[in-house]
Amino acid sequence: MDLLQRFAHGEIDAFETLVRQFQGDIYAWTVRIVRDPGVAEDLTVETLWRVYRARHQFRPDGNFGAWARRIATNLAIDHLRSNRPEQSFPAEPAGVQQPDPLVQREARERIQQAFRRLPAKLQVAATLALVEELPYEEIASALGTSVGAVKLRVFRAVRILRKRLSRAGIRPE
């Protein structure tokens, strides 16, 4: 019986081997989305626990890594949803130029804030596509959707962000 079959039958040794093999990949994927090592570790542990709990649903001829990554993505989306910042920043007159580095740093923080207020699914697609520059196919597979849907989410994220930033008087340099 191979490793994945043994895992599907609930053998803890097989699961340990898989955890050691895939924990790095799951952590790397999660930390790219949530951008906080502590949170990413917690979510990775939660993902692996859920993976074990759902072992009966796993087909031993399937792709374990892709399956675990999808579970990790859903957990990360749930985390972003429940930790979405509530408050918005006050509007400023449009077109204010910000050459001062300190002000630019503030602008970056406000861009991050505005980004964190996007709907979780848009945020994940935009983080992975624009910040991490991962291939759309990889993102689509982890989100369980099509490449077209990912592109649409990224497009919507950029548009919403542009509107919000312009309303707050922030012009990215």
Place this chain on the structure above:
Amino acid sequence: MKEHEDKYMTEHDDRQIRDALKQSFSPVKTEPRRDLWPDVLRKLDVCPVRVPWYDWVLVGLSAVMFLAFPRLVLVFAYHL
């Protein structure tokens, strides 16, 4: 002409947003700081995989049905 300019400005702004976003988020270390297996094992011990209460209710109801109507076993077996 105005429409063309607007489209150009929108694309230009979008590109700026994308660049700003990339600059706003510093790169993250993608290596875990420690082995997570002990945490997973602890979680498995603390939260053992349990059968939810509604599954037990379902099993109980099925048992009662099979006792009351034994022929249902055949119907059930046929659908398995």
